[in-house]
Amino acid sequence: MEIKRNSQIKTVSVKNFFGLMPDKEEVYSYELFNKNGMSLKIITYGATVTELKVPLKNGQIVDVVLGFDTLEGYLQSFQLEGPPYMGTTVGRFAGRIHNGSFELNGQKILLNKNNNGNSLHGGSVGFSQKIWTVEKVTEGDNPSVTLSYTSPANEENYPGSLAVEVTYTLTEENELLIQYAGKSTEDTVVNLTNHSYFNLEGHSSNVKDQDLIVNADQMLEKSADNIPTGRYLETAGSSFDFLTAKKCPSEIDNTFVVTHKDEAAAVLFSNKNNLKMTVYTDQPGVHIYVGGNCFNKVKGKENADYHPLSGICFETQNFPDAPNHEHFPSAVLKKGDEYTHETVYKFQ
Template sequence: MNSFFNTCPAINFFGYMPNGAAVNSCELTNKKGMQLKVITFGATITSLKIPLKNGSFIDVVLGFDTLEAYLNSFNINSSPYFGATVGRYAGRINNSTFSLNGKSIDLNSNNNGHSLHGGNIGFSQKQWKIKNVNEGENPSITLSYFSPDGEENYPGDLSIDLTYTLSEENELIIEYVATTSEDTIINLTHHSYFNLDGHNSTILEQDLIVHSNKMLETNEHIIPTGQFLNLENNPFNFNQAKKCPQKIDTTFVLNDVEEYSASLYSANNNLEMLVFTNQPAVHIYVGGNCNNEIKGKENTDYHNLSGICFETQNFPDAPNHDHFPNAVLRKDEVYQHKTMYKFQN
């Protein structure tokens, strides 16, 4: 790490990887007091504190206090991926295989014979490098990761820059830019579990809206069948605000509108989060259960209703369905994904 980072007050030591590599954390605060903490392991958001009208702050994402807990969380049944950056391909790829340019490619399997969230060791478990930190107006941090050709059997050297920005309007803006040395597939997403009543609460009394008229039909392994389900008269129709469901693991096809794609609202804190994205879908997932194996932040026991994910992304298994949005990144193209979470009282 160069002298800039050695003297940057926003960057602190967080822990050591098993191979001895140092993991650092970065803390950003905007002029309204909104505070973001990110670690280089998985480019993971560990804390997001939002100012409330009463002058207090609330941490609205689930996470852990130590690097050891983040590392151990990938060894428990159904790893939660708290706050992580997911790739090279978010969601599931059926039978861990797809065809590209007439060639069949077999990925590593890590979920009932399928590939989930990038395979055995995806981007969420990689050490990212801090490329730049801006502590001025609209503070931001840019992290980078180089995924070599053949990692988890994906083709092409993939270079990614990920920028987290805290706007002065209390927006968390996430921007991904990626290029590849040869044709590959890509689908990046962010995996924070949000809870507007605090990370040690339940999401059941919060209101959910998703601007979508159809969702992906899936089989028993949550693999898309290629069919769409109309949400009219469907219990998962959230075009009008409804309480968060107790169980959901569903990809919603987003309506092509300029307004926000989804929202979460807590009447308890009079706090609303609006989700904006340039991606074609949002995968909604409720969970966070650590099966009492690992304690969350502040010694919290996370349970099945601790948080809700808004995974903005392309469709899972898109490389295996010609009528799904294109997931191929050509070697002369640039992948650009932008998602924003806007918080307002």
């Protein structure tokens, strides 16, 4: 069953063995609980969100993210024609970099290409497919787990050794707070995000009847192969005008410009479950993507068949291809400086 009764609220974090990598490295899951009966499960493979269970007013609990029951499911999903990056932490650079190349300090950087001649989501083997180290788990109010990964210099041909941390916190206000930090030994580019697919009616449902609001007056124009042209487009009056609620589109893969950092970047609402998710971020963009299709080749959690309308991503991040557009917010992280990024998914 997708939705089940919440008979007892746990408050102590749980660590479990999740699976073995092909090289026999162990992968673990960590589960956090707040005092309202909300729970979050993270695995060390890809610092991935595998479950996010939210209590409803009627006493039931709904799992609002897509995922897989086994490590094998996650590994197999990266062999699909279009890997879904299900719930993973994406890096070094979320989104596409045109032709897998950019200039930094007068030097041309040539990245590994993994998407129609471009670099996507960090390249051939990005942060989403790495084993992260759990640095800290906190319990009690606002429980959290912090994971780290150090990307060696020239991994996927990115300059500098980059040490990153991501902290997932489950607040007592029913928020999933994600905080990122990073430092590099050399000037480099960084753009981290989380690639969870949300569905407020349960991971085995679809999002077509859920309402979407995006607080953006502008979006990025893109080419036929999803590369930003550098132009900003006004959303007013277009099919991408989500300032007032519209049903989730069946197809969307676009970056919206977040102009008011103190306001919500986006809102998703389910009338069926009377559940609202509000997205807040300090990043300049939110890339919205409806999908999750596993092409009937990999089964989702509880034997679900994920399809093109299974979930919606709110990838809070810098703009795709930012290193190739001087007027975009800079994605350059200078040697010794700290990269920070904070995003909140609040459930009501």
